[in-house]
Amino acid sequence: MxxxxxxxxxxxxxxxxxxxxxxxxxxxxxxxxxxxxxxxxxxxxxxxxxxxxxxxxxxxxxxxxxxxxxxxxxxxxxxxxxxxxxxSKKYTAVAELGKVTDTLDACGTVTEEKPFDHITREDLEKVLKTFTGDIMQVPPLFSALKKDGKRLSNLARQGAEVEEKPARPVVVYSLSLTDFQPPLFTLEIECGGGFYVRSLVRDIGKALSSCASVKDLIRTKQxxxxxxxxxxxxxxxxxxxxxxxxxxxxxxxxxxxxxxxxxxxxxxxxxxxxxxxxx
Structure with a gap:
């Protein structure tokens, strides 16, 4: 057998x-x-x-x-x-306003907190339109990308000085807000290769004059x-x-x-x- x-x-x-x-x-x-x-x-x-x-x-x-x-x-x-x-890949992401971590998700150490009370659902939906289509995106420091053959995430965890990779073109086929319960909001995302949901959430927080990080992430389709x-x-x-x-x-x-x-x-x-x- x-x-x-x-x-x-x-x-x-x-x-x-x-x-x-x-x-x-x-x-x-x-x-x-x-x-x-x-x-x-x-x-x-x-x-x-x-x-x-x-x-x-x-x-x-x-x-x-x-x-x-x-x-x-x-x-x-x-x-x-x-x-x-x-x-193409699809994700469901739960994000948290007013807080950002070094890893841009719930696993990291909080590095910044900002007010978010001024943000409305309408504000968020308006900002999402600017992140649809062909956009430029800076990858997270904690990522699978490599420097001198070593992953940036491993170098960062070892305390090494790591510089951000330059912004690169990525594509977002669709982006929608499915729930808004401040400080949490939920996104449905369809994107192309090389895309980072953590970077998207970080950039959305900045665009709203606040900050944000990923609380939960599920890849629903690849x-x-x-x-x-x-x-x-x-x-x-x-x-x-x-x-x-x-x-x-x-x-x-x-x-x-x-x-x-x-x-x-x-x-x-x-x-x-x-x-x-x-x-």
Whole structure:
């Protein structure tokens, strides 16, 4: 039985989505999934550089404080993950007015507090219009972006002096206010690759002559995969259900030739160094 499972696991190829819970990093969630599958198949992981028992990766980082859809590539499917980086993503974000942290979310240390009593729902909705379409955005200091091969978030946590990356173009396809209960407000966001919801909330706070940070963030969709319809929760991380998810997902993905074209169109390869999608 173990031998059959090992053969089946090592034959899996494609892309499928999992549900990442709040708390672990995307890398840890991916490793937990990998270890579960290897244990079920009775396999051990190779430790030699560039040699893996099971090839697996993800297509867009979610911060540890965020939850939601994390797209996973397995086997040959890892080559298609580049198509996920530049694609459309949807988020539900709960933000808090009057308070900002060093990480721009609830995990960080409060660095500034400002009054927010002057802000009305109408004010907020008016400001949101200025953040729709093609905009420029400065990424957070705490992010998956790298300097000298090291993540900015790791450098910042180590106390190193980290400079902000320059503003870069990003796209917001849609942005709407779904709830306003000061100091909290809720946004529904659809955006392109390389976008940071934390930066958006920070900039909204500034535009309202106050400050703001993310309190809760959920990625509800990435590419064709939605949280409710497709994402495998942790209790379903087994070989049989991953195989079924790959089958169910196959018709949602581009054919291999168009996927290759998309990867070329997404060049330069800095996209793969910035699996930020988020947050």
């Amino acid at each position: 173990a031998a059959e499972k090992a053969v089946k696991l090592l034959s899996l190829n494609g892309i499928f989505p999992i549900y990442k819970t709040k708390g672990p990093t995307s890398a840890k969630s991916l490793n937990d999934l990998k270890q579960k599958l290897l244990r079920e198949a009775g396999l051990k992981e190779f430790t030699k550089k560039r040699k893996q028992t099971l090839k697996i990766g993800h297509g867009g980082t979610l911060d540890s404080s965020a939850s939601g859809v994390l797209v996973v590539g397995i086997g040959g499917g890892t080559k298609l993950l580049g198509t996920m980086l530049g694609g 590419g064709p995969f939605t949280l409710e319809e497709h994402a495998l929760k942790e209790d379903c991380w087994d070989i049989e259900r991953v195989a079924q998810s790959l089958l169910d997902s196959a018709h949602l993905l581009p054919t291999e030739p168009s996927a290759k074209r998309q990867k070329t169109e997404d060049s330069p390869k800095t996209e793969s160094k910035d699996p930020s999608a988020e947050v």
